[in-house]
Amino acid sequence: MEQSKAKIKMFLSRFFKSRELQDEDDIFALGFVNSLFAMQLVMFLEKEFNIVMEPGDLDIDHFRTIKAIVNFVDSKADVNVS
Template structure:
C-alpha cells in the first residue's frame, strides 16, 4: 500500500494509474481506462474475483451485495469510480 493510500488522499487519477499498472502487469497487455476488460478477453470471471480482492486490500473497502455486479468491473474507469464511491461511503459512515 502506498503512502497516498494510507493517508486517504486518493484521486481518481492515482487509482486509475495503479489499476492500469496492476492489470498490465498481470495480463501482459496494454490497457486503457475505458477498455472493456471482459469483452476484450483480458479479464475472466476468475480474474474478476482477484480484482475484487485487490481492490478491497489496497483501498480498504468492502465490495459486497449489489456492488459485486459485473458493470462495476467492466473498465478501469468503472473500478475507479467504485473505489471512490465506497471510500466516500466508508468515510461518511466513520464520521457519523
C-alpha cells in the same frame, strides 16, 4: 482519483502484458477476464483501497473498464468516509 487509477492500471498490467489498456477498454468484451481473475481483482480492490464489497457491489458494470473501476472505488471510499 489519479492515484487510484495508477494503482489499478499497475495491477491490471500484470495480467494484460500484451496490451496497454486504455481507460475505456472493456476487459470483459476483450476476453481477458475469467472467474479467477475476477476474484483476484475484487480482493486487490478490497485490500488496496480498504473497502468492503457487498453482494450488490458485484455488478459487472463496476469492473468493465479502468474508468468504471476507479469510479466504483472512489464511490466506495466516499461511503467509508461518511
